[in-house]
Amino acid sequence: xxxxxxxxxNPPLGNEQAKKLxxxxxxxxxxxxxxxxxxxxEKIRGFLHLYVGEEAVAVGVMQALRPEDNVLCTYxxxxxxxxxxxxxxxxxxxxxxxxxxxxxxxxxxxxxxxxKTKFYGGNAIVAGHLAMAVGMALADKKMKxxxxxxxxxxxxxMAEGAFHEAMNLAALWQVPVLFLCENNxxxxxxxxxxxxxxxxxxxxxxxxxxxxxxxxxMDLLAVIKAANTAVAAIRKTGKPHFLVCxxxxxxxxxxxxxELYRDKSEVEEWKxxxxxxxxxxxxxxxxxxxxxxxxxxxxxxxxEVKQAVDFAETCSLEPVEELTKYTYSEKQD
Amino acid sequence: MPGQLITYRECIKQAIREALQADERVFIxxxxxxxxxxxxxxxxxxxxxxxxxxxxxxxxxxAGFVGAGIGAALGGMRPIVEVMTVNFSLxxxxxxxxxxxxxxxxxxxxxxxxxxxxxxxxxxxxLAAQHSHSWEPLFAHLPGxxxxxxxxxxxxxxMLAPALADPDPVIIFEYTSMLNLEKELPDSAESIEISxxxxxxxxxxxxxxxYGTGVYKALEAATELAAAGIDAxxxxxxxxxxxxxxxxxxxxxxxxxxxxxxxxSRSVSVSSEVSARIxxxxxxxxxxxxxxxxxxxxxxxxPKHLEDASVPQPAQIVTAIKTLxxxx
Numbered sequence: 001x002x003x004x005x006x007x008x009x010n011p012p013l014g015n016e017q018a019k020k021l022x023x024x025x026x027x028x029x030x031x032x033x034x035x036x037x038x039x040x041x042e043k044i045r046g047f048l049h050l051y052v053g054e055e056a057v058a059v060g061v062m063q064a065l066r067p068e069d070n071v072l073c074t075y076x077x078x079x080x081x082x083x084x085x086x087x088x089x090x091x092x093x094x095x096x097x098x099x100x101x102x103x104x105x106x107x108x109x110x111x112x113x114x115x116k117t118k119f120y121g122g123n124a125i126v127a128g129h130l131a132m133a134v135g136m137a138l139a140d141k142k143m144k145x146x147x148x149x150x151x152x153x154x155x156x157x158m159a160e161g162a163f164h165e166a167m168n169l170a171a172l173w174q175v176p177v178l179f180l181c182e183n184n185x186x187x188x189x190x191x192x193x194x195x196x197x198x199x200x201x202x203x204x205x206x207x208x209x210x211x212x213x214x215x216x217x218m219d220l221l222a223v224i225k226a227a228n229t230a231v232a233a234i235r236k237t238g239k240p241h242f243l244v245c246x247x248x249x250x251x252x253x254x255x256x257x258x259e260l261y262r263d264k265s266e267v268e269e270w271k272x273x274x275x276x277x278x279x280x281x282x283x284x285x286x287x288x289x290x291x292x293x294x295x296x297x298x299x300x301x302x303x304e305v306k307q308a309v310d311f312a313e314t315c316s317l318e319p320v321e322e323l324t325k326y327t328y329s330e331k332q333d
Numbered sequence: 334m335p336g337q338l339i340t341y342r343e344c345i346k347q348a349i350r351e352a353l354q355a356d357e358r359v360f361i362x363x364x365x366x367x368x369x370x371x372x373x374x375x376x377x378x379x380x381x382x383x384x385x386x387x388x389x390x391x392x393x394x395x396a397g398f399v400g401a402g403i404g405a406a407l408g409g410m411r412p413i414v415e416v417m418t419v420n421f422s423l424x425x426x427x428x429x430x431x432x433x434x435x436x437x438x439x440x441x442x443x444x445x446x447x448x449x450x451x452x453x454x455x456x457x458x459x460l461a462a463q464h465s466h467s468w469e470p471l472f473a474h475l476p477g478x479x480x481x482x483x484x485x486x487x488x489x490x491x492m493l494a495p496a497l498a499d500p501d502p503v504i505i506f507e508y509t510s511m512l513n514l515e516k517e518l519p520d521s522a523e524s525i526e527i528s529x530x531x532x533x534x535x536x537x538x539x540x541x542x543x544y545g546t547g548v549y550k551a552l553e554a555a556t557e558l559a560a561a562g563i564d565a566x567x568x569x570x571x572x573x574x575x576x577x578x579x580x581x582x583x584x585x586x587x588x589x590x591x592x593x594x595x596x597x598s599r600s601v602s603v604s605s606e607v608s609a610r611i612x613x614x615x616x617x618x619x620x621x622x623x624x625x626x627x628x629x630x631x632x633x634x635x636p637k638h639l640e641d642a643s644v645p646q647p648a649q650i651v652t653a654i655k656t657l658x659x660x661x
Binding site for chain 1 (some may be wrong): 360386391392394396397398399400401402403404405406407408409410412427428431432436437438439440441442443444445476477479500501575
């Protein structure tokens with residue numbers, strides 16, 4: 001038992017697993033860059049929040065989850081959706097506002113939903129989805145289903161009352177939720193030190209009696225280990241866990257953000273800790289992968305992203321006659 | 334049990350009890366629903382009968398437990414979330430407006446939210462401005478929700494089951510001032526359609542269109558009007574969203590006059606909407622302009638005489654209708 005657990009916490013990093021993780025991080029990076037490009041071409045409209053720089057968090061956490069687990073994310077969720085298994089083309093189509101998109105084009109960038117992969121958004125009111133996550137875990141507990149709910153949110157959400165209510169309920173009811181804080185240091189444009197009196201965010205878990213941990217979110221292997229540890233504990237105890245991943249967003253908050261609130265030098269400093277080269281250099285040193293492997297993976301990713309755009313270009317708009325469809329459920333006979 | 338008197342409170346309680354017995358997925362959660370027995374004793378002894386898994390006391394955490402109710406509904410349960418009174422519901426408005434009401438449409442039809450939220454509502458117990466709200470119009474504004482108003486004992490007893498069977502979020506407004514009111518329950522329950530308004534009294538001279546506490550007031554007024562030779566029809570809207578326009582139209586087409594009554598303040602109210610629909614659909618049927626008797630546009634004050642003056646009273650309905658029909 002102990003040995004098994006140990007193994008699941010530190011999975012043997014074989015060649016295939018290493019390639020997969022690298023592929024996922026690169027897929028997010030290039031998908032996001034392409035999304036920005038499509039935004040400037042006005043193919044994508046509305047809000048667009050990119051995950052560039054934070055890839056290690058989604059990739060590291062998602063690999064710890066099982067298909068039956070529930071996943072809830074914020075409006076900066078393309079990366080999570082990709083890693084969870086939504087097809088890049090379906091996400092791109094969603095951002096194009098096309099009915100072949102994962103939410104029929106109705107949600108756009110901020111509202112990716114997918115029942116098949118139990119991906120519950122794409123939630124764009126900060127901290128609004130935390131209590132829902134608790135409720136989903138409560139349902140699992142009541143129905144005696146052996147699964148957990150993973151809820152991603154930013155450190156900005158932790159200043160909301162809704163965060164505190166959700167943490168209290170989860171602890172009170174002892175339900176299996178992984179509260180996953182992606183601390184990228186900025187709530188839109190306001191730095192952590194201006195929004196939280198206690199900037200050691202993981203300490204807030206203790207107030208609710210929730211086991212908490214913190215990890216360098218730029219280090220994929222560290223995230224994997226922390227996520228596996230947290231998830232193993234939740235599966236074993238059925239209790240919530242609070243994990244803070246300290247990370248950084250390399251790009252602007254959204255496409256409307258002029259980034260007046262931080263120095264370019266700060267961004268450049270963080271880019272030295274870019275999780276993708278960081279991870280690849282490790283793989284090189286360990287002689288797990290080679291430069292040739294990297295080029296090959298990069299080529300595959302670029303092809304997949306190109307195909308996503310090609311697919312979105314072929315997709316259709318939902319007929320206006322269907323505007324009100326699904327405001328209410330269709331009659332079940 | 335024909336002929337037997339039953340309180341509005343007992344009707345709600347029986348409905349909840351029956352729902353808990355009928356479906357293992359149903360549970361109730363809210364502030365003080367368990368050990369306290371419900372702030373208004375609606376769920377008294379249910380904890381003893383069904384246990385703490387099904388009768389869940391929550392902290393004072395409206396956003397939290399309404400959100401958890403939405404999540405539990407997504408997870409396959411059939412939660413009844415009790416928001417102790419409507420006055421606290423705005424703390425959960427983000428959950429209701431941004432999650433419950435939007436998820437199905439925003440996800441392209443993938444995720445429906447089979448949630449029932451009950452809240453005790455209204456004026457009449459001298460609780461002053463912060464505890465006397467009539468916010469039906471506020472919630473009835475939101476597409477994606479079904480808004481029910483329990484104006485009779487029959488609905489108190491039989492509306493919960495169809496609400497729980499609805500695949501989408503339903504908010505049920507109950508009325509604190511009616512809890513102790515005793516009435517006879519119809520001996521056999523006709524199946525209640527929560528998409529339909531109901532004609533509570535048929536008449537030919539005027540349609541009194543109302544909901545909630547207005548229903549019994551309107552029926553009382555109609556009885557008095559009958560003595561004066563005026564045959565008033567009383568339409569209980571029951572469903573404030575989506576509004577049952579056909580029942581309204583049919584009634585007004587028959588009586589050619591409409592008089593709208595509600596406790597909520599007049600501007601941007603349910604009656605504003607009903608009036609507009611009548612103009613759109615029944616303009617040429619009308620023999621007189623639509624008239625309204627609504628709540629005063631004030632925060633509800635504490636003293637009894639001022640509180641009474643803040644909402645329509647049966648005598649005012651009678652006087653106004655006599656004037657409208659030139660019987661005065």
